[in-house]
Amino acid sequence: MAILGAPSPWSRKNRNSGGVDAALTSDLSFSIILPYMPAKNVERVEGLVEENLPATTFRVKLPTGEVVLAHLAGKLRLHYIKVLPGDRVLMELSPDRARGRIVRRL
Numbered sequence: 001m002a003i004l005g006a007p008s009p010w011s012r013k014n015r016n017s018g019g020v021d022a023a024l025t026s027d028l029s030f031s032i033i034l035p036y037m038p039a040k041n042v043e044r045v046e047g048l049v050e051e052n053l054p055a056t057t058f059r060v061k062l063p064t065g066e067v068v069l070a071h072l073a074g075k076l077r078l079h080y081i082k083v084l085p086g087d088r089v090l091m092e093l094s095p096d097r098a099r100g101r102i103v104r105r106l
Helices: 020-026 074-078
Strands: 043-053 057-061 067-072 088-093 099-105
Touching: 043 067, 043 099, 057 088, 057 099, 067 088, 074 099
Parallel strands: 067 099
Antiparallel strands: 043 057, 043 088, 057 067, 088 099
């Protein structure tokens, strides 16, 4: 609940003022995990694209012989990096090794 007459903590003029907000955040000794932060225990493997599927999804064959369903990472979509069958790619695998995210074309 906001106090009447008090400046909002979300207003621009109060940021980096060194006031109450700076005093509260400087004592925090833990890290905050946000939902969009990448996982720390992601396995990165190389693979070979076998097939294009709709919605920038691909079938990728791993060196172990497994075939994984993988989607294109946001940065590759943003910069219009094209991935074609036969390309070698670096991908991050999910813990169950059934799906992955293509993060680089090699």
